[in-house]
Amino acid sequence: MCGIFAYTGSSGKDASKILLDGLVSLEYRGYDSAGIFTPESGSVKTPGAVAELKKKVPKKFNGKSGIAHLRWATHGEPTEVNAHPHSDGSGELWIVHNGIIENFKELKDKLTKKGHTFRSSTDTEVLAHLVEEYLKTEKNFEKAALAALNDVRGTYGIALQYKGEPDKIIAARMGSPIVLGLGDGEHFIASDPSPILPHTKKVVFLEDGDVAIITPDGHTIQKLDSSSVKRETTEIDWSAEEVQKGGYQHFMLKEIMEGPEVIENTLRGRLIAQTGMAKLGGLEAVAEELSQIERIIIVACGSAHIAGLIGEYMIEEFAGIPVEVEHASEFRYRSPVLNQRTALIAISQSGETLDTLEAVREGKRRGALTLGIVNAVGSTIARETDAGVYNHAGPEVSVASTKALISELVALTLLTIFLGRQRGMSEKTAQEIALALKELPNKVQHILGSSKEIEKLATKYASMRDFIFIGRKYNYPVAFEGALKLKEISYIHAEGYGAGEMKHGPIAMIDENFPTFAIVPKDSVYEKNVSNIHEIKARKGPVIALATEGDNEIAKLADDVIYVPQTLEMLSPILNVVPLQLFAYYFAREKGLNPDRPRNLAKSVTVE
Numbered sequence: 035m036c037g038i039f040a041y042t043g044s045s046g047k048d049a050s051k052i053l054l055d056g057l058v059s060l061e062y063r064g065y066d067s068a069g070i071f072t073p074e075s076g077s078v079k080t081p082g083a084v085a086e087l088k089k090k091v092p093k094k095f096n097g098k099s100g101i102a103h104l105r106w107a108t109h110g111e112p113t114e115v116n117a118h119p120h121s122d123g124s125g126e127l128w129i130v131h132n133g134i135i136e137n138f139k140e141l142k143d144k145l146t147k148k149g150h151t152f153r154s155s156t157d158t159e160v161l162a163h164l165v166e167e168y169l170k171t172e173k174n175f176e177k178a179a180l181a182a183l184n185d186v187r188g189t190y191g192i193a194l195q196y197k198g199e200p201d202k203i204i205a206a207r208m209g210s211p212i213v214l215g216l217g218d219g220e221h222f223i224a225s226d227p228s229p230i231l232p233h234t235k236k237v238v239f240l241e242d243g244d245v246a247i248i249t250p251d252g253h254t255i256q257k258l259d260s261s262s263v264k265r266e267t268t269e270i271d272w273s274a275e276e277v278q279k280g281g282y283q284h285f286m287l288k289e290i291m292e293g294p295e296v297i298e299n300t301l302r303g304r305l306i307a308q309t310g311m312a313k314l315g316g317l318e319a320v321a322e323e324l325s326q327i328e329r330i331i332i333v334a335c336g337s338a339h340i341a342g343l344i345g346e347y348m349i350e351e352f353a354g355i356p357v358e359v360e361h362a363s364e365f366r367y368r369s370p371v372l373n374q375r376t377a378l379i380a381i382s383q384s385g386e387t388l389d390t391l392e393a394v395r396e397g398k399r400r401g402a403l404t405l406g407i408v409n410a411v412g413s414t415i416a417r418e419t420d421a422g423v424y425n426h427a428g429p430e431v432s433v434a435s436t437k438a439l440i441s442e443l444v445a446l447t448l449l450t451i452f453l454g455r456q457r458g459m460s461e462k463t464a465q466e467i468a469l470a471l472k473e474l475p476n477k478v479q480h481i482l483g484s485s486k487e488i489e490k491l492a493t494k495y496a497s498m499r500d501f502i503f504i505g506r507k508y509n510y511p512v513a514f515e516g517a518l519k520l521k522e523i524s525y526i527h528a529e530g531y532g533a534g535e536m537k538h539g540p541i542a543m544i545d546e547n548f549p550t551f552a553i554v555p556k557d558s559v560y561e562k563n564v565s566n567i568h569e570i571k572a573r574k575g576p577v578i579a580l581a582t583e584g585d586n587e588i589a590k591l592a593d594d595v596i597y598v599p600q601t602l603e604m605l606s607p608i609l610n611v612v613p614l615q616l617f618a619y620y621f622a623r624e625k626g627l628n629p630d631r632p633r634n635l636a637k638s639v640t641v642e
């Protein structure tokens with residue numbers, strides 16, 4: 035997820051000031067590098083966020099129009115050279131882009147053969163060169179842009195400017211949001227309305243396949259096949275902050291709701307369903323070494339550690355490699371025995387958690403191959419590991435991790451297929467997993483559709499002071515996640531336990547004021563879980579069951595039931611964490627707490 039903003043006006047306003055101010059409200063979309071271009075003053079780019087860019091932009095930098103960008107890196111490190119805007123070879127065409135161009139390598143090879151040379155490792159620069167190439171034959175900016183867009187596969191929201199027609203900016207949307215702002219003698223393009231709202235409330239939301247042209251005096255929209263189209267103008271009365279949250283009250287809820295999109299983004303271009311293969315570009319260089327490893331150690335903290343525990347079950351079952359999962363803060367202080375046949379995998383959303391980073395360094399010192407499953411591109415863990423897989427979940431603003439955990443689980447599934455196929459996992463098994471993965475976005479969407487019922491349930495239980503979450507096998511770690519989410523944003527006592535361990539101690543706590551959240555999907559341990567629920571009911575403990583759709587029997591036993599769709603047992607945690615995240619969110623809200631800003635916690639823990 036990146037933020038783009040473009041402006042063209044005729045009243046002599048300073049476009050650079052408008053663009054830099056606007057970027058601030060888009061900062062939640064990305065903050066690892068930033069840049070601006072105006073035809074009059076050229077471009078300025080920098081690693082870091084808007085404050086860094088403002089420091090770098092000279093006083094005399096101005097212009098009547100321009101484009102600007104905040105990057106959340108996907109292709110290429112967050113360096114100055116990879117920051118947007120990107121230009122073609124001649125420096126006449128400039129582009130800002132949000133999304134991923136899937137066939138960029140193919141296009142780059144073709145253009146390289148035609149003599150184009152590239153400065154950055156981004157997919158975006160390829161698009162600028164492609165428009166340049168078409169400009170040679172089409173001799174028309176709009177036609178060249180359309181022709182180039184017709185060659186592109188993937189997702190994009192773009193703004194494109196040509197020095198030859200400085201008043202005109204072309205926008206296009208395919209999968210990544212674009213909104214136009216319609217002012218008086220000035221027009222805007224942005225990823226969301228927040229930077230536009232200080233100037234005008236009138237906006238037009240583009241749809242996929244739309245290409246728009248703005249000038250100071252108006253706008254036109256056409257489809258990729260050049261047919262013209264009209265889109266409704268909307269009057270927005272949201273505040274800029276409300277817009278950033280997509281109309282949700284909190285980032286946490288918005289990020290939970292992004293689940294289906296996040297799964298698609300983590301999977302994009304990485305699953306070859308026909309042959310049951312996972313294509314993980316970040317692991318290609320170490321694929322041979324990986325085929326020789328005899329043991330895996332996963333190090334992580336908090337929710338990322340919980341993802342690791344689920345990964346352990348997947349990798350051991352489907353790739354047959356022994357896996358241990360450790361809190362990074364423990365691993366780094368003991369004397370672990372590792373060797374060159376050990377892969378140490380660090381899982382981290384931020385890529386900056388100090389304990390996880392130090393565990394990676396410890397692993398390296400002891401000779402292990404180090405890998406990262408990281409969301410923040412170019413972060414320290416991503417840089418210091420030997421190889422890795424990026425999650426592509428987009429920036430996570432809310433302190434409590436939600437969508438990042440889902441992306442970590444999807445990335446771990448891809449890794450399981452990758453390692454499994456190196457070790458004799460059958461094509462059929464891999465295809466089954468691939469197919470089930472592809473169905474997940476719709477299934478998560480379906481769960482999100484029942485958020486009102488989960489909200490009611492949270493209200494019903496909001497006066498409780500203690501909770502226990504139980505699960506078995508793949509959903510044993512899910513019990514930890516349910517408890518962690520509730521603790522960290524509601525400040526109540528909650529514990530995650532293996533359902534089979536209840537009778538070894540915790541069941542003594544159960545009474546009518548101590549509810550149990552039982553994660554009880556229809557899987558290979560269903561009957562065992564049901565027995566545990568019976569034991570709790572016999573002690574008058576209230577039970578909320580998280581069960582599989584169609585399981586009517588469970589409703590006779592539990593006090594309340596949340597249903598989720600059926601999927602493969604190994605993938606069930608990806609569905610089951612969603613209602614637990616929603617439950618924790620609504621529970622905290624019901625108690626009048628701000629889920630985005632839990633007390634005593636920071637988003638990125640860079641202390642020991």
Ligand code: F6R
Pocket residue numbers: 335336337338339381382383384385386387390433434435436518519522637638639
């Ligand atoms: C839980 C949460 C934390 C993080 C942990 C690791 O909701 O947000 O437990 O999961 O601090 O952070 P990363 O993944 O950035 O290393």
